[in-house]
Amino acid sequence: MKYERGTEDLPVDTNMSTGSPSATATRVAREDCPHLADPEWEALQRLSTVIGEAAVATMLRTLSPTEQHGVALGFIMKEQREVAARATVSTPSTPRVESLKLHMNSYVGREGAPLLRWLVEVDTAITARRIVDPLSKVACAMSCLGGRAMS
Structure with a gap:
């Protein structure tokens, strides 16, 4: 040009x-x-x-x-x-946190009952509910004892 x-x-x-x-x-x-x-x-x-x-x-x-x-x-x-x-x-901006609802079996205390399995279930429920206060953790575990008090 x-x-x-x-x-x-x-x-x-x-x-x-x-x-x-x-x-x-x-x-x-x-x-x-x-x-x-x-x-x-x-x-x-x-x-x-x-x-x-x-x-x-x-x-x-x-x-x-x-x-x-x-x-x-x-x-x-x-x-x-x-x-x-x-x-x-x-891309999503922030991942959504969803609550996890767990069913925990109550500890009956019979002979041969898997206590460790029950403790793991309680610990999983405490973690899922994001309970960080030690007193609240104990209250959650006590509520799953099936009405029995442990000495």
């Missing part, structure tokens, strides 16, 4: 037609924008699927190289924000 300097010292395409856009007016070759890095060029190609090739071609013909860099970087940042927003939505 050949550019001349306009009134604001910005490049102006003198070959741009004023009639209907032709095929060359809607497409810009990579070689016409050597100042753009490959990621910027690829971003502008993705932008052309959003706003159209003619709009991107017009933008590349009318904007200065610095402004073209800004548009490409702005579009890249917009894409990154959208990806981050989708990632935030897809």
